[in-house]
Amino acid sequence: AIQLNEKQKVRFMYGISEKQFKKLVNDSAKMKGVHGENLLILLESRLDNLVYRAGFATTRRGARQLVNHGHITVNGKKVDIPSYRVKPGDVIAIKENSADHKGIEIALANKIKRVDFINYDEAKRTATYVRYPERSELNAEINESLIVEFYSRV
Structure with missing residues (x-):
């Protein structure tokens, strides 16, 4: 029940x-490194989350809506898929x-x-996803090992 x-x-x-969460758990298992930390990296790399983290929206739900409605570009191209996986080096911007x-x-x-x-550029209003986050930079209240355990026995 805790898991x-x-x-x-x-x-x-x-x-x-x-369904999306289970796919992320499976994808994180295929990556090198710690399974639980990989899951958090994949969650943080979602476009809707990065739009929220960059400060373009006050909530993740609001960020998801901005992406869905086509207000966001990645590397100059409109992306309207909230689950789009952003890679380090990608530039997220608000459409002109x-x-x-x-x-x-x-x-x-x-x-x-x-x-x-x-990296947020105030003048251009762009956010560059510089690198994958370290575990210490993410929510300490998340116990990712419990999530991995939950899916390993299903």
């Missing part, structure tokens, strides 16, 4: 369906004709603290 609760907590935190979007304005005005694995 299920942990999985559900993280799923709802990132706003992901069970979406620059005066009210929600984005409010989010950018209220964003105080940004994460170290994203």
Whole structure:
């Protein structure tokens, strides 16, 4: 029951369906390194999450909607898939004709603290995903080993 609760907590935190979450767990198992940390890296590498982390939206749900509605570009190309996997070096930006979007304005005005694995350019209003995050930079309340255990016995 503890494992299920942990999985559900993280799923709802990132706003992901069970099917998508299970795919991320399976993909993280195929990567080199620690299974649980790889899962968190894949979760953090989602476009909707990075839009939220960059400060373009106040919530992950709001970020997901910005992506869905075509307000976000990755490396200059419009991407409207929230689960799009961003790679280090990719540049996330607000589409030119979406620059005066009210929600984005409010989010950018209220964003105080940004994460170290994203470089935000105030003038260009772009965010560069510099590198994969370290475990220490992510939510300490997540016990990823419980999630891995949950799926290993299913």
